[in-house]
Amino acid sequence: MKISIIGLGLIGGSIALDLKEVGSYEIFGYDNSPDHLDQALAMSIIDAPGNAQSLKEADVVVLAIPVNAALREVSDLLDTIGENTLLLDVGSTKTLICDKVRDHRNRRNFLATHPIAGTEFSGPSAAIKGLFAGKTNIVCEVEKTAFKLQERAMEIFRHLGMRIRYMDPKAHDKHIAYVSHLSHISSFMLGKTVIEKEKNERDIFDMAGSGFESTVRLAKSSPDMWTPIFEHNRENVLETLEGYIENLRHFMELLKDENYKAIYQEMDNTNRIKDILKGITINAI
Amino acid sequence: MKISIIGLGLIGGSIALDLKEVGSYEIFGYDNSPDHLDQALAMSIIDAPGNAQSLKEADVVVLAIPVNAALREVSDLLDTIGENTLLLDVGSTKTLICDKVRDHRNRRNFLATHPIAGTEFSGPSAAIKGLFAGKTNIVCEVEKTAFKLQERAMEIFRHLGMRIRYMDPKAHDKHIAYVSHLSHISSFMLGKTVIEKEKNERDIFDMAGSGFESTVRLAKSSPDMWTPIFEHNRENVLETLEGYIENLRHFMELLKDENYKAIYQEMDNTNRIKDILKGITINAI
Known part of the structure; x- marks a missing residue:
């Protein structure tokens, strides 16, 4: 063939x-x-x-x-x-x-x-x-x-x-915005935030553990590939970003208010991502 | 001993x-x-x-x-x-x-x-x-x-x-807020955003690739350990969160404005996280 x-x-x-x-x-x-x-x-x-x-x-x-x-x-x-x-x-x-x-x-x-x-x-x-x-x-x-x-x-x-x-196609683009496109933006902006702050790159290198490496991994992705994806899926991606920023702002407010009980609850509720993801094989390099 | x-x-x-x-x-x-x-x-x-x-x-x-x-x-x-x-x-x-x-x-x-x-x-x-x-x-x-x-x-x-x-100790807490604590919050809130939206969990499971798994990995972390960390490092963490949210909002504005040249540039600039992180050994399970 x-x-x-x-x-x-x-x-x-x-x-x-x-x-x-x-x-x-x-x-x-x-x-x-x-x-x-x-x-x-x-x-x-x-x-x-x-x-x-x-x-x-x-x-x-x-x-x-x-x-x-x-x-x-x-x-x-x-x-x-x-x-x-x-x-x-x-x-x-x-x-x-x-x-x-x-x-x-x-x-x-x-x-x-x-x-x-x-x-x-x-x-x-x-x-x-x-x-x-x-x-x-x-x-x-x-x-x-x-x-x-x-x-x-x-x-x-x-x-x-x-x-x-x-x-x-519409359902695909909607779902994939959440489980893929948003991850890329969260990762790119995390990388940007840390780079901006940590002028002395040696500090990042020395203190970054595997957790940071894992969350920022997608920030290594190709802009040539990802810019058109965000363009094509603009409306869905904007919706995910609004939801994500709103959740981050809520978390920040809880921390400002020192509402640690609610912060605990936020994390505890989200822990069930464990069960949801169980079974996904990680073959990433 | x-x-x-x-x-x-x-x-x-x-x-x-x-x-x-x-x-x-x-x-x-x-x-x-x-x-x-x-x-x-x-x-x-x-x-x-x-x-x-x-x-x-x-x-x-x-x-x-x-x-x-x-x-x-x-x-x-x-x-x-x-x-x-x-x-x-x-x-x-x-x-x-x-x-x-x-x-x-x-x-x-x-x-x-x-x-x-x-x-x-x-x-x-x-x-x-x-x-x-x-x-x-x-x-x-x-x-x-x-x-x-x-x-x-x-x-x-x-x-x-x-x-x-x-x-x-103060320098430690400031730097670690960026390279560890912020990663955990970004991951927890990413998990929360996706769970909230995707009521049908089967969709997440089927469509989530290794990229999502990687960015959301830290959302499996223990609230018992992490609530007190955020409490202890509250001011530094708030600072990182403000920076992170601001960067996400900026990205969202660029996407709203369909300024794809600037979006490309955002990602291209952040790509250098590759070189910064080169050498970090990833031993995470």
Whole structure:
């Protein structure tokens, strides 16, 4: 089976690595950055650089570029690919891209998914084997994709070891704002707050324990990837931010009032995140 | 050498485990909870339950209980211990306890430290070997401790594998508010915000990736330990919270204004947390 992967970063590169293990996939790679393309070849992440021909002949084209670029390219790609090619989108927001292709004549060649896996690193060198194993893949509007092409996608997800969950694009974007996008902002702003305050960086280094490292990890993420995500999911993200800031302000008021009983209660109530999260496998690097 | 450990939780228990490996320490344990004491004995974390006699005869008494309890007990303990006993405090705030013992006639028997290590778990079952290896231990007002007792403490820290850094209690509390206490609040409030919104917990579980798990990890921490820390370090924590909320509000305004260039810049500037944190060993479970 011929796979063309557009975007050889963490996600595209990791998909390529897992599919190469299977042995039955021939993988062509595309990347705007000649450096990334060279790296991907040198690391044997892909079999060959792709061209217009390999795009047309692909059984599956994986679209693994920042969501704004994907939104810009998706219609042209649907015009270009072969009539039996699946265009598989793996971006982090789903509403805008599903809206964009809604009335495209080749809509049945398109499948919108979001494999929920990643690390804070980017580029081909960030690609790792087994990134997706045991993780959830959200599939949107599955009924709008040709059944044979759905099957082809499912075979890929089986090889990646992913659990499938079906969801409409709006619900996806709303939920993911809470469990992913907000985490990134909280982490970026935590990093910013500490950097601003601690002019002497040596102090941060010496006193930061694993707790800080854990909460600030996502602040290492790529602005190229995340700026368009926040743009695409602006309204949901604003809602989560309002709720988050309100909760922080409430906590601050309790501390100002020295209401330690209520502060205890806040933490005790939130401790049940333990049970909620139990079972999530942490494979982050 | 005889060690009495008061408080057999994550920190006290992990100190005991490492010192038992050395072979030359006899370890007595104390805990308000009979269950914890039984567990510590059953797990061979300690050699025997302590009593008034073992406290008096100890070479070192380790005070590893929540900071409010430590503050309450420290004077009585300094009255009670032998004249050559070191009372070694390992709590997460340093100003109040150093103030409390400042004029105690046995001040020279006391050493204030903060081994910066931990996980989100608590109780004897959370104790792990090697928790402190390579981590930083902040030592406060070292000059106020008898030299021979300083040496005894340093021997213990060597066995734990810790790097020592000297700092005055006020500087400690100010810095630690940024790199530890704020992280805990940001994490607790993140957990609260998501739980509040996502009534259907199945959605959280299915969509939460390792990024969310990482940022919300500290929300599993014990309110018994953390409420008194926030109480002790109230003013510094309030300052960090104000800065953090202000940064979040600024980010929200940029998103409201669709100023994506500035949002990109915010993240790009904060990315240098990568270099700042490089070298921190993550040993968290």
